[in-house]
């Protein structure tokens with residue numbers, strides 16, 4: 526009889542729990558823009574794994590405006606592949622689950638759910654080894670990176686001016702807008718002056734023609750990149766056309782799996798994997814490797830504050846020093862854990878074991894959503 530030593534050495538996972546939470550936030554604006562309705566809540570599906578040795582891992586599945594559906598996907602589609610399993614080769618597990626669930630779509634809620642569980646598995650594995658995740662993955666030391674203030678869409682010149690000035694006052698030296706009106710974008714550049722890298726995220730608002738018609742604004746505002754300019758977000762040929770016209774494009778937050786990213790990386794200057802959407806740490810690592818092979822600088826999407834944010838920070842030592850960290854410029858009513866915030870515009874990964882997410886159970890209970 527053949528004995529699989531790994532299955533003996535790696536403790537079984539004995540529980541998977543989901544904790545849907547909804548945390549209000551303030552952003553100083555009307556809360557309207559590219560979202561289905563007024564955006565003023567951070568919807569998060571937390572995932573807690575525990576193995577038979579008592580180790581605990583936390584993950585976070587993207588769930589803005591789809592919290593109940595994502596929780597159901599984790600509980601009913603992913604959990605059966607986790608409970609009572611011994612999982613050590615997480616990328617292989619992840620790929621196997623993708624194969625088994627492919628008929629439900631390789632984009633959106635299925636992959637959000639898989640991402641959250643994958644993050645929890647990596648957190649659990651690193652904790653089992655007593656190491657920060659970046660150390661488990663071979664990095665020598667945490668690295669410090671520039672963070673940028675990711676402003677929500679205000680749609681109004683004076684509001685944008687005020688928020689840009691506030692961000693500069695807090696020490697940020699990089700700012701991203703979610704504005705689509707040229708006069709508002711121009712006003713932001715005037716407010717921050719030259720020398721501060723500025724980005725614009727359109728959230729797929731334009732066509733190729735509309736994007737190219739704005740080239741003069743992009744040039745005069747000296748934009749580092751234009752993010753998700755066109756709909757649909759997976760029109761990668763459109764991204765290539767915009768790049769060919771001299772506009773640097775960032776995209777990828779709505780792409781799932783490294784396979785999908787292979788089409789992005791060749792077409793845009795800045796690939797933007799999202800930890801809680803792309804397929805978790807396993808797929809994120811593959812995207813990083815592909816970016817490195819293509820000489821591209823990843824600019825991860827991270828406008829969320831759960832374990833997915835922590836896991837992204839844990840990847841920083843594996844990324845180029847030019848990688849910028851997105852920090853959503855809002856004020857949540859509570860933090861799910863002691864959360865690293867940018868200090869004078871810089872941010873560093875945690876030295877704690879795993880992804881560094883030490884859950885505040887009182888806050889989780891306080892902001893729980895009963896589905």
Ligand SMILES: [Mg+2]
Nearest residue numbers: 726752753778
């Ligand atoms: Mg974006």
